Amino acid sequence: MTVRVLPGSVKIFSGVEYSTDYKYMCSDPGQNLIKEAIHKYRLDAIVVGSCSPHMHERTFRNAAVSAGINPFMVEIANLREHCSWVHDDIESSTHKAIELVRMAIEKVKRDKPLTKINVPVTKRVLVIGGGIAGIQAALDVANAGYEVVLVEKEPSIGGHMSQLSETFPTLDCSQCILTPRMVEVHQHPKIKLLSYSEVVKVEGFIGNFKVTIKKKARHINEDLCSGCGLCITKCPIKKKAYNSFEEDLAFRSAIYIPFPQAIPNIPVIDETVCTYYKTGKCGMCVKVCDRQAIDFDQKDTMLVADIGAIIVATGFKLYSIDKKSADSKYKGYGEYGYGKYRDVIDGLQFERIASASGPTSGEIKRPSDGKEPKKIAFIQCVGSRDDSKGISYCSKICCMYTAKQAMLYKHKVHDGEAYIFYMDIRAGGKMYEEFVRRAIEEDDVKYIRGRVSRIYEKNGKYIVKGEDTIAGMPVEIEADMIVLATAMIPQDNAADLARTIGVPYDKYGFYNESHPKLKPVESTTAGIFLAGACQSPKDIPESVAMASAAACKTIILLSSDTLEREPVVAKVNEDLCAGCFYCKKVCPFGAVEVKDVKDINGIVYKEVAYINQGVCQGCGTCTATCLSKSIELAGFNNEEIFAEIAAL
Amino acid sequence: MSANTSKDTKKLQPSFVTSPPAPDSCQNTYNNSDHTQKHTVADEISERTFQDVSLCYQCGKCSAGCPIRYYMDIAPNKVVRLIQLGYYDEALKSETPWLCAGCLTCSTRCPKEFDLAKFMDAVREIAIEKGVEVKQKNIIKFHQAFLDQIRKHGRSYEVGLVAEYKMKTLDLLQDIDSAPGLYLKGKLGILPHNIKDRKVIKNIFKKTKNKTDNRDTESTY
Numbered sequence: 001m002t003v004r005v006l007p008g009s010v011k012i013f014s015g016v017e018y019s020t021d022y023k024y025m026c027s028d029p030g031q032n033l034i035k036e037a038i039h040k041y042r043l044d045a046i047v048v049g050s051c052s053p054h055m056h057e058r059t060f061r062n063a064a065v066s067a068g069i070n071p072f073m074v075e076i077a078n079l080r081e082h083c084s085w086v087h088d089d090i091e092s093s094t095h096k097a098i099e100l101v102r103m104a105i106e107k108v109k110r111d112k113p114l115t116k117i118n119v120p121v122t123k124r125v126l127v128i129g130g131g132i133a134g135i136q137a138a139l140d141v142a143n144a145g146y147e148v149v150l151v152e153k154e155p156s157i158g159g160h161m162s163q164l165s166e167t168f169p170t171l172d173c174s175q176c177i178l179t180p181r182m183v184e185v186h187q188h189p190k191i192k193l194l195s196y197s198e199v200v201k202v203e204g205f206i207g208n209f210k211v212t213i214k215k216k217a218r219h220i221n222e223d224l225c226s227g228c229g230l231c232i233t234k235c236p237i238k239k240k241a242y243n244s245f246e247e248d249l250a251f252r253s254a255i256y257i258p259f260p261q262a263i264p265n266i267p268v269i270d271e272t273v274c275t276y277y278k279t280g281k282c283g284m285c286v287k288v289c290d291r292q293a294i295d296f297d298q299k300d301t302m303l304v305a306d307i308g309a310i311i312v313a314t315g316f317k318l319y320s321i322d323k324k325s326a327d328s329k330y331k332g333y334g335e336y337g338y339g340k341y342r343d344v345i346d347g348l349q350f351e352r353i354a355s356a357s358g359p360t361s362g363e364i365k366r367p368s369d370g371k372e373p374k375k376i377a378f379i380q381c382v383g384s385r386d387d388s389k390g391i392s393y394c395s396k397i398c399c400m401y402t403a404k405q406a407m408l409y410k411h412k413v414h415d416g417e418a419y420i421f422y423m424d425i426r427a428g429g430k431m432y433e434e435f436v437r438r439a440i441e442e443d444d445v446k447y448i449r450g451r452v453s454r455i456y457e458k459n460g461k462y463i464v465k466g467e468d469t470i471a472g473m474p475v476e477i478e479a480d481m482i483v484l485a486t487a488m489i490p491q492d493n494a495a496d497l498a499r500t501i502g503v504p505y506d507k508y509g510f511y512n513e514s515h516p517k518l519k520p521v522e523s524t525t526a527g528i529f530l531a532g533a534c535q536s537p538k539d540i541p542e543s544v545a546m547a548s549a550a551a552c553k554t555i556i557l558l559s560s561d562t563l564e565r566e567p568v569v570a571k572v573n574e575d576l577c578a579g580c581f582y583c584k585k586v587c588p589f590g591a592v593e594v595k596d597v598k599d600i601n602g603i604v605y606k607e608v609a610y611i612n613q614g615v616c617q618g619c620g621t622c623t624a625t626c627l628s629k630s631i632e633l634a635g636f637n638n639e640e641i642f643a644e645i646a647a648l
Numbered sequence: 649m650s651a652n653t654s655k656d657t658k659k660l661q662p663s664f665v666t667s668p669p670a671p672d673s674c675q676n677t678y679n680n681s682d683h684t685q686k687h688t689v690a691d692e693i694s695e696r697t698f699q700d701v702s703l704c705y706q707c708g709k710c711s712a713g714c715p716i717r718y719y720m721d722i723a724p725n726k727v728v729r730l731i732q733l734g735y736y737d738e739a740l741k742s743e744t745p746w747l748c749a750g751c752l753t754c755s756t757r758c759p760k761e762f763d764l765a766k767f768m769d770a771v772r773e774i775a776i777e778k779g780v781e782v783k784q785k786n787i788i789k790f791h792q793a794f795l796d797q798i799r800k801h802g803r804s805y806e807v808g809l810v811a812e813y814k815m816k817t818l819d820l821l822q823d824i825d826s827a828p829g830l831y832l833k834g835k836l837g838i839l840p841h842n843i844k845d846r847k848v849i850k851n852i853f854k855k856t857k858n859k860t861d862n863r864d865t866e867s868t869y
Contacts, residue, residue: 335713335757381707386759423707453713453757467711467723474717 001084001093006049009098015109017041026056031063038067045073045108049101051080070113072567072635077104099648106647110640114567119614121207122308123558124149128199128501131159132540133532133547134313135181140551141311142190146558149305150185151213152195156262157182159315163245163348165355165362167540168404169435175261175357182263194303195264202310202501203590205615206527207563209307217298219269224293227265231255231285231294240273243359247349249367250359255285260357269294309527309554312511313547314497316533318348319383319391319487333382333389335454336484341462342368344455344482346382347401354408364412366481373480376409377464378402378420379452383487385423391487391508396537398485399426403439405483410443418445419477421452421466429539448475455482488537502589503528511535521550526617529553568618568635570611576630577608583622583631584609591615592622689736689774696770703762704728710754710764720744721783724754724764727771740780745771746787789816799853802843806836 007019018041022030025048034046046069048060053076061071077100087093123146127138130152138150150157162182164174185191194213201212237254245258254274255267275282276296286294338344343366345353356362366373380402384395399422406418425447427433439445450467457463461478468475490509491497498505503523504512511534514522521529529550532543557563572583574597584592595610611622611631623631623638632638694700704725711723721743722730730739745768754764772791775782782788793812797805810827814820830836843849 381759385705388759388761423705450708450712451759453709453711453753465712467708467717467725469706469708469711469723469725472723472726474711474723 001079001087001097002090005094006097006101010101010105013102013105016105017043025050026059031059034060034063035067038064038069044069045075045111047075047077047101047104047108049077049079049097049104052076052078072114073108073111075104075108075111077101103644103647106643107640110643111635114634117565117567117569117613118562119205119207119565120562121558121560122209122306123147124305124307125309125311125554125558126151126199126209126211126305126307127311127313128497129159129313129315129532129534130154130157130185130193130195131313131315131532131543132161132178132181133315133534133543134159134311135178135185136544136547137311137313137531137551137554138185138191139181139188140548141554142188144551144555146190146555148188148191149211149213149307150191150193151197151199152193153198154258155196155218155266155268156258156264157185157193157195158259158261158263160348161540162259162261163247163355164351165358166404166408168400169429169431171404171407173356175355179261182261186263193264195266196268197303199497199500200302204307205589205591205612206525207308207557208614209310209527211305211307211310213303213305215301215303217300218266219271219295219298220266221293221295221298222264222266224291225266226291226293227257227267229257229267230288232257232267234284234288236282236284237273237275241270246352246359247346249349249352269296309529309557310501311529311531311547311550311554312497312501312503312523312534313531313543313550314491314494314534316488316537317491318346319389319489320346333484336379336382336452336482337455337457337462338484341455341457341482342366343373343462343480344484346484346486347398347405350405350483351401354405354412362412364409364416371480372413373416374413375417375477375479376406376413376419376481376483377452377462377477377479378406378418378483378485379464380420380422380485381451381487382484383489384485386487389487391489393508393537394426395485395488396426397488397539399424400429400432400435400539402483402485403427403436403445406445407439407443410439410445418443419464419479420445420447421464422447422449423451429541450475488533490534494534501525501528503530521546521553527557565614566618568633569613569616570618570620570622570631570633572609572611573630573632574608576628578628578630579607579609580627581609582625582627583611586621586625588619588621589615589617591617688734689740690731690734692774693731693767693770696773697763697766699762699766701728701731701767703760704732705760707759709757709759713753713757715751715753716747716749720747724748724768728762728764728767731771737780740771740775740778741783743783743787744768745775746782746784786813786817786819789813792816795853797840799850800846801840802846802849803841805840806830807838808840810836 003021007021010016011019018037020033022033024030037043046064050056057076060076061074064074065071079097079100083093083097083100087096125141125146125148127134127148127150130150134150135157138148142148158178161174161178166172167174185193194215196218197213197215199211200214203210232253232255235253235255239251241252241254242248243250243252255269257265257267271277336344345367352358353360353364354362364372380398383389383391384398385392402420406420409416409418425436427436440447448466448468450469452464452466454465455462461480462482464477464479464482466475494509495505498511502525506512511523511530513520513530513535514524521531523530531547531550532538591612593610593612595608596604597606597608599605618633620633620636623633690701706725706729708725711717711725714724717723724744727739727742727744748765748768750765752765758764776788790813793809793816796812797809827836
């Protein structure tokens with residue numbers, strides 16, 4: 001389109017006092033042009049023909065404000081995304097640009113000055129998830145002086161990090177660096193820890209959420225329990241339930257504490273295996289507990305909390321290809337024999353085997369016969385980058401943790417051989433590439449580039465059939481144990497929780513950030529922030545950084561007593577409203593409430609819709625749905641929209 | 649279309665290839681001198697198999713699981729690589745597509761859901777159409793003998809296959825020592841087991857033949 005003809009062409013429209021063009025209207029000199037024109041010609045409204053309002057609407061509104069005009073008397077005709085970028089023909093696109101500006105002129109003539117809305121802020125933060133991201137976010141917010149409610153669905157906080165043996169690239173003990181933080185959370189006066197609890201309902205809006213939390217029955221009175229652990233030692237049910245903290249490599253009793261450093265150090269009774277819940281007998285734990293803390297009749301309780309902002313840090317789980325996840329949406333890996341061969345394990349299981357607190361006390365032993373594996377094969381990208389399994393993304397951490405695990409193996413089994421089958425090594429990060437090279441050069445780990453096709457058992461060995469695509473040669477390795485670096489996927493209930501709290505998620509179930517570059521920790525819902533691996537696969541440093549960023553955003557939000565909201569909200573004309581409440585049904589934000597209209601004697605004579613201005617996001621769905629045309633969206637009312645269309 | 653001259657050869661190579669493989673046997677037909685509209689072997693394969701060769705990210709899982717990998721001169725994934733990079737002559741001359749048994753292990757396990765068996769079919773087709781000299785000379789004769797049996801009987805007839813193959817190659821004594829064992833295990837039936845409706849099979853052959861002929865005459869490359 002030809003920009004220079006536009007000022008002259010639009011000058012002739014009624015109501016236009018002055019028009020001009022400038023190459024960078026968003027620059028300081030450009031804004032000054034606007035300000036000068038406002039003063040010189042005594043303008044009361046402006047139309048800017050420029051890029052999308054997403055980019056510079058705020059810039060131009062602020063320029064208008066500094067020149068003394070209401071910011072909502074500024075309209076933007078999108079001449080870039082809607083015109084010049086999408087049309088080749090210069091003549092007709094110029095014509096279109098003139099029409100777009102003309103529409104904006106007709107609208108701005110009918111615009112009314114609007115003032116921002118103020119809503120109060122509750123100074124309390126909800127953190128969902130007690131892994132390292134949730135712990136970090138909770139501590140940061142609490143240290144800034146705000147109250148925090150930390151909700152964890154497991155009996156103890158700590159998350160996956162508490163299961164790890166050592167961390168890359170420094171090889172420092174994971175629990176040693178995590179548990180002090182866990183203790184800090186427990187002791188912090190500003191943090192209320194709700195373990196073994198889940199968020200079931202979120203209502204309200206930024207600054208004013210009302211959150212319902214289900215506290216699942218532990219069957220232990222938390223106030224009485226001292227955490228002595230006698231009930232656990234005496235529990236006769238020892239081998240009926242797998243220990244999920246040990247990734248099913250060990251058993252646990254019916255009453256249990258997930259791991260020795262658990263926070264809070266209070267046991268849980270597993271109803272599904274406990275004899276009392278099956279036969280009504282036993283009660284051994286009751287007999288040995290001298291504080292009478294065992295309460296078989298305890299029920300789930302619901303708590304309601306007023307919350308100002310929410311940080312979601314629900315983390316990830318590992319792509320599991322065993323029988324248990326047969327109903328999963330992901331297809332399995334029959335060719336690798338996971339679940340069929342006991343010595344084919346996943347990354348977290350290896351972490352437990354290598355961990356000093358694990359079922360083997362840190363000695364590398366294979367699960368089937370407890371022998372030390374002399375040859376071990378690690379297979380990367382199991383699930384990750386595999387379109388046929390429905391996971392196209394790279395899980396990001398597997399290259400590093402596989403290198404670490406191979407290194408740990410070589411440090412513990414000096415005469416062992418470690419092979420890693422990889423597709424690409426993605427070691428971007430501080431000291432990461434050096435770490436991988438160290439595994440190859442110092443610890444003699446053999447890296448073979450190529451995906452493994454099949455693993456099968458032969459004479460007690462596992463034959464790994466691969467191809468070295470660099471040498472162009474087939475490779476077969478007789479390994480004693482196989483570790484699959486399985487993909488990171490969202491938690492099972494990630495989508496359900498997303499719907500409960502109202503954050504969008506991608507096709508895999510990871511939560512969506514508001515902007516991939518400039519708003520990476522904000523969700524698209526105001527007042528809800530994201531931290532850690534619930535947003536995309538992440539390693540520990542990234543999760544912690546994101547948690548701190550989310551905490552910072554939350555603190556900014558809570559630092560003022562009231563919040564300013566855009567006044568683009570819907571309003572109901574109560575005289576016209578027929579009370580059909582279709583608007584209530586269609587509102588995606590739950591902003592529509594029922595309001596009683598009373599006569600002079602205080603008697604309710606009709607019910608009408610009322611739109612909560614704090615919740616309304618100005619989407620306009622109710623306006624379009626309303627049968628009696630009694631809802632108007634400020635800044636986009638019917639008169640303005642029809643005038644725009646009529647101008648065409 | 650205008651025939652290419654050898655001058656165009658260099659232009660058609662990918663820019664990063666330092667020593668052009670100069671695939672003269674196939675390049676003239678498949679590459680148009682107009683740079684923007686060239687129809688390469690890779691394009692042709694993509695059209696025939698309904699999948700883009702750039703899908704393959706060279707993980708090597710196909711080669712890793714291939715039951716006949718040890719007999720191949722180059723790995724199956726390397727054939728895809730050669731096609732991706734434009735080394736068509738080397739890919740078409742390779743033995744690998746001809747040794748591929750079409751067992752579909754690769755296609756089943758491919759993380760990108762790239763049907764490599766289908767790809768190998770297309771490579772074989774193009775090699776025949778272009779008259780590329782295949783290293784395994786007798787393999788085409790074997791394929792023809794096999795298809796003849798299907799045409800005649802509607803299913804594989806081993807004795808007929810062996811007889812026809814030996815007539816075509818005149819290598820009468822090859823593998824003869826394995827015959828008694830195969831016979832004793834019932835793998836070599838003396839008489840063919842014809843299927844009920846052999847006409848249907850014949851029609852399939854006829855229609856496929858017509859389709860292939862049409863494609864050859866209609867195509868613009």
